[in-house]
Amino acid sequence: MILEIINASLLAATPILLAALGGLYTYHLNVFNIALEGMMLLGAFLGVLGSYLSGTWVIGLIFGALGALGAGAVFAFFAVYLKTDEFVTGIAINMLSLGGSTYALRQMFHVKGAFIHPDIQSLPLWNLPFFGKLPWLSFAALGLTALVWIHLYRTPFGLRLRAAGEDARAADSAGLNTARLKIRALLLSGALCGLSGVFLSLGYVTLFAENMSNGRGWIALAVIILVRGNPLNALLMALFFGFFDGLGLSLQKVNIPSQFTQMLPYLAALAALYFYSRTKRKTL
Amino acid sequence: MLEGKRGGYGTAKRLPLIGGKLSYAVRKRIFLNIRKLLPALLGLPAAFAAGFIILAAQGYDAPLSFTSLFHYSVFSRFAFFGTLARSVPLILTGLSAAAAFSSGCVNLGQPGQLILGALAAAALGLAVDLPALLMIPLLLLAAMAAGGLWAFIAGWFRHRFAMDEFISTLMLNFAADYFALYLISGPLLDRDMFSPMTKAIHSGGFLPLPGGFPTAVAVVLLVFCLVWIFFHRTKTGYELKIMGTSRLFARTGGCRTDADFLTVIIISGALAGLAGGLLIMGGQQHRFLKGLGANYAWDGVMIAIVADNGLTAVLLYGLFFAMLQTGSMGMEMETAVPSEFVLVFQAIIVLFAAASRKSFGVIMNWITVRRKAGKTARGEAHDT
Numbered sequence: 049m050i051l052e053i054i055n056a057s058l059l060a061a062t063p064i065l066l067a068a069l070g071g072l073y074t075y076h077l078n079v080f081n082i083a084l085e086g087m088m089l090l091g092a093f094l095g096v097l098g099s100y101l102s103g104t105w106v107i108g109l110i111f112g113a114l115g116a117l118g119a120g121a122v123f124a125f126f127a128v129y130l131k132t133d134e135f136v137t138g139i140a141i142n143m144l145s146l147g148g149s150t151y152a153l154r155q156m157f158h159v160k161g162a163f164i165h166p167d168i169q170s171l172p173l174w175n176l177p178f179f180g181k182l183p184w185l186s187f188a189a190l191g192l193t194a195l196v197w198i199h200l201y202r203t204p205f206g207l208r209l210r211a212a213g214e215d216a217r218a219a220d221s222a223g224l225n226t227a228r229l230k231i232r233a234l235l236l237s238g239a240l241c242g243l244s245g246v247f248l249s250l251g252y253v254t255l256f257a258e259n260m261s262n263g264r265g266w267i268a269l270a271v272i273i274l275v276r277g278n279p280l281n282a283l284l285m286a287l288f289f290g291f292f293d294g295l296g297l298s299l300q301k302v303n304i305p306s307q308f309t310q311m312l313p314y315l316a317a318l319a320a321l322y323f324y325s326r327t328k329r330k331t332l
Numbered sequence: 333m334l335e336g337k338r339g340g341y342g343t344a345k346r347l348p349l350i351g352g353k354l355s356y357a358v359r360k361r362i363f364l365n366i367r368k369l370l371p372a373l374l375g376l377p378a379a380f381a382a383g384f385i386i387l388a389a390q391g392y393d394a395p396l397s398f399t400s401l402f403h404y405s406v407f408s409r410f411a412f413f414g415t416l417a418r419s420v421p422l423i424l425t426g427l428s429a430a431a432a433f434s435s436g437c438v439n440l441g442q443p444g445q446l447i448l449g450a451l452a453a454a455a456l457g458l459a460v461d462l463p464a465l466l467m468i469p470l471l472l473l474a475a476m477a478a479g480g481l482w483a484f485i486a487g488w489f490r491h492r493f494a495m496d497e498f499i500s501t502l503m504l505n506f507a508a509d510y511f512a513l514y515l516i517s518g519p520l521l522d523r524d525m526f527s528p529m530t531k532a533i534h535s536g537g538f539l540p541l542p543g544g545f546p547t548a549v550a551v552v553l554l555v556f557c558l559v560w561i562f563f564h565r566t567k568t569g570y571e572l573k574i575m576g577t578s579r580l581f582a583r584t585g586g587c588r589t590d591a592d593f594l595t596v597i598i599i600s601g602a603l604a605g606l607a608g609g610l611l612i613m614g615g616q617q618h619r620f621l622k623g624l625g626a627n628y629a630w631d632g633v634m635i636a637i638v639a640d641n642g643l644t645a646v647l648l649y650g651l652f653f654a655m656l657q658t659g660s661m662g663m664e665m666e667t668a669v670p671s672e673f674v675l676v677f678q679a680i681i682v683l684f685a686a687a688s689r690k691s692f693g694v695i696m697n698w699i700t701v702r703r704k705a706g707k708t709a710r711g712e713a714h715d716t
Binding site: 133139150262269273310325 | 390489493494495496499500502503504505506507510511513514517518630633634637670672673674675676677678679680682683686687690691694
């Protein structure tokens with residue numbers, strides 16, 4: 049029973065964790081990146097597209113990651129080069145990938161709502177002791193968390209990133225190229241969100257549905273803010289949301305309307321925000 | 333909060349060309365309004381060009397697609413009324429977002445507030461049966477109250493626990509979504525139907541459609557006037573404007589920022605709620621169907637962004653977006669471009685309008701600096 053819960057939590061936590069890892073880069077650079085949701089959705093769509101066209105999940109993974117990286121590049125072009133407001137750029141990217149994927153769903157596959165096809169190959173499952181059977185990207189995400197931590201806190205790049213986030217002008221006058229750092233951080237966050245999307249469409253399920261990210265990108269954003277940018281705590285927080293997501297699924301067997309159990313992760317986010325604000329008040 | 337710096341570049345004194353006989357204040361206002369609209373208007377041709385290229389690259393008949401987009405939205409009475417009806421929720425959610433954003437309140441909860449407003453109108457419309465003269469105002473008020481209440485929750489979280497309204501309004505959207513789904517597939521379900529929806533409300537709550545004209549538009553115009561007066565002619569509205577520029581400055585200047593914040597988030601929510609109520613009461617269905625709010629979810633935020641939070645601009649761009657959305661069906665009929673293309677196109681417009689506004693500001697700054705430098709070089713005194 050407990051192992052089942054761990055399994056379900058990790059499964060639901062993976063997309064949130066991956067997107068949150070992506071968002072960490074921009075968080076530390078003080079870029080208001082609210083495009084996580086959109087990049088994730090784009091990754092999910094392109095993952096299915098690549099897997100469908102080639103018949104292998106490898107191409108799907110590459111498509112998804114590169115496509116979302118492209119969205120990060122568009123973000124960087126507008127926000128860094130044209131100096132468009134980050135909030136506005138993020139909203140526009142979200143709408144662009146929501147509209148774009150919905151449009152492409154009809155234009156390429158001639159379906160509305162969802163695309164399911166036997167040619168779509170999903171991510172291979174690994175069966176590890178304790179965790180149980182999961183798509184391999186779930187385990188990779190755990191490893192990535194450690195890598196991102198090292199990248200942010202133990203490499204020159206991470207130091208520069210955090211310094212530029214702390215005070216961009218000071219960093220600039222110390223000879224760092226803040227604009228280039230921003231572009232890199234946005235590309236990294238795009239690629240990671242792309243992986244998160246691929247996990248959704250090729251791991252969690254094997255299909256693409258309109259707006260299938262369904263707020264997970266926003267939850268990832270909440271995770272980042274709540275853990276103040278620490279990757280290891282982000283892992284715990286993602287598991288916390290994953291737990292409520294999984295809990296919703298198991299509670300459906302009990303006689304509670306499924307709509308209320310589906311609310312749980314979002315209400316959990318509100319609760320987490322409440323506790324976060326309380327501790328923040330104390331420290332101030 | 334979105335575009336912090338306003339009036340940074342060459343202000344009105346240097347524009348005697350506009351309305352020479354008018355007073356300085358009026359000239360300045362006209363100038364500022366034009367400056368607000370112009371950059372977005374410059375972004376539009378770029379957005380159209382991008383949309384054109386996207387369609388042409390896929391082998392569609394791009395010119396015909398774009399002309400049918402307008403042909404099927406304004407060039408017949410039926411189409412035009414359709415556009416007007418479509419603009420109702422767009423303008424109201426746009427006003428909701430603009431009112432909040434321009435006051436420094438990041439209310440992204442329009443989708444949820446709209447759903448709550450629609451639910452209130454639907455539930456009350458099913459529960460009571462009154463003559464139209466009483467019922468219509470009652471349902472409108474109920475929709476506004478429900479939307480306002482839903483937004484107030486987020487406002488109260490912020491007020492009481494310092495919880496960021498940006499995240500809480502978003503999360504409340506999802507809660508509202510599932511709550512509505514629960515109601516329409518459970519307690520309020522019309523069991524004769526195959527997909528989750530309520531029964532139609534009592535006919536007293538129907539907004540009249542004389543000759544097909546959507547009277548909801550009249551409600552929108554009335555509300556628009558009230559909102560405009562509130563923001564431009566009242567003390568609270570003025571305080572909110574200051575708050576939008578700098579909250580700290582507003583507080584030190586003696587504005588009651590906490591109370592003002594709650595006021596604006598309730599107003600913002602009530603506007604979105606009203607949009608939901610009008611969706612139920614206007615139109616043809618008069619019932620809450622599954623996925624009701626989804627179509628308008630983020631449109632309000634997008635419109636507010638393109639309009640740079642200007643109220644009049646929201647009205648215009650709301651109509652424009654409604655035109656695109658209405659025309660998209662005709663476009664699909666004529667050139668087989670899936671109507672979802674409009675979703676992409678809207679996002680492109682947002683991106684380009686925002687980008688061109690920024691570049692426009694940079695260019696204006698550059699010109700001002702050049703001119704000042706030139707004057708200094710010629711030994712003229714600075715005008716202050």
